[in-house]
Amino acid sequence: MARATSFKALALLPAFALAGLTLACGAGGNGSGGTAPSAGAPAPQEIPAETKDAALAAMVPAAIAADGKIVVGQDQSYAPNEFVDNGKVVGFDVDLGNAIAQKLGLTAEFQNAAFSGIIAGVGSGQYEMAMSSFTINAERLQTVDMVSYYSAGTSLAVPKGNPDKISLDDLCGKNIAVQQGTVQVDDLTKRSEDCTKAGKPAINMQQFQAQTDVNLQVQTKRSQGMLADSPVVDYAIKQTDGNVEVVGQPYDSAPYGIALKKDQGDYAKAVQSAVQAIIDDGTYAKILAKWGLNTAGAVQKAELNPAVS
Structure with a gap:
């Protein structure tokens, strides 16, 4: 199953460290642990901005919409889904998150965090959305709502x-x-x-x-x-x-899901509908192509809290 928080006890970290070699999360680079693309490499494809959907925007809770942004929690060390390149957070989840926020008439603010603590941050209200390659599973659905958007x-x-x-x-x-x-x-x-x-x-x-x-x-x-x-x-x-x-x-293989705090009115439905609109208008396919993600993992239907094993 793809990336998901483990609720089992973590094993001890290895005693040795990569002194002088480790590319720390958020420290720049391409997120692979390798070298950045050459200066002559083609620039990444620009993704067109989404048009605000007034009906979906009206479904966003006032507490979230008031400041004009959606605070998104993610671990920015997971290229090509979310990582830091030349001081800027980029990736598949970032482009999709930006498109979702635009569809809801807002902007996305991505905040870096340790992966294992992000879901708890959604539950506490620290993050208004989490997009960090989270696998949808039954255990997680007990604590947050999730909208499917890719399968890995x-x-x-x-x-x-x-x-x-x-x-x-x-x-x-x-x-x-x-x-x-x-x-x-x-x-x-x-x-x-x-x-x-x-x-x-x-x-x-x-x-x-x-x-x-x-x-x-x-x-x-x-x-x-x-x-x-x-x-x-x-x-x-x-x-x-x-x-x-x-x-x-x-x-x-299992679906990735956008994590949202439960019991927020129609907010989860608004996010689901925004993802579906992005799929339908072709922007989703452009984002997949930009980051080289296998189209076999693409979804045709964004589901809210889908049934999973």
């Missing part, structure tokens, strides 16, 4: 050439990096338990707060592999000039 799976990435010849079925005893608070933590925990039950060594799960650090672990061969959302792995491969490669196919 988990991919395994390794250093170029896969020097340790690992695969998803052969992670026992391996050093595998993941971002804290993601569903990949739960995935590796279960896989590690299966290893020990079979009399094999446990997986050495190496957790980091920022996805950029996870990417760099693999690129510098300090980890033998990493698990992350498929769009993130695909982007890391491109931005590291092939120094990272994928093994096998993405698995456990």
Whole structure:
């Protein structure tokens, strides 16, 4: 399943650090843990502004609309979905978030935060929306409303050439990096338990707060592999000039969801309708193309609190 807060206990962070090498979240760069695109690279496609829909704007609670903006919580270390480039937050979720706000007659203000604390921030009212590649799952739907907008799976990435010849079925005893608070933590925990039950060594799960650090672990061969959302792995491969490669196919595909505080009148319906309008007018497809996201994960219908397993 794609990126989602894990409600299980986090394993201890590895004792070593990437002194002098770590590209910290929000510190700039392309979010891959690699080098920024060359100066001669084509400029990203500009996404046309959305036209305000007065009927949808009227559904936004006055407390949110009063200052003319929607405060959006996200972990800006997850390229190409949300990351900082040359001091500016960019990405798939950012472009879509801007379009949603425009459709509602507002502007989006993106605030960087640790991934594992964003959902709680939505519940407390710190954020008026969360767009940070959150997977929709039954546990999360108990605490927030969610609007679906893309479907992604988990991919395994390794250093170029896969020097340790690992695969998803052969992670026992391996050093595998993941971002804290993601569903990949739960995935590796279960896989590690299966290893020990079979009399094999446990997986050495190496957790980091920022996805950029996870990417760099693999690129510098300090980890033998990493698990992350498929769009993130695909982007890391491109931005590291092939120094990272994928093994096998993405698995456990599930929808991303925009998280909203419950019991806010028609606000969630307004966001759902805004996403649907952006899909219908073609802007959604342009945003996918801009960030190179696989169209197989595109949704044709934005759903509010869809049924999930």
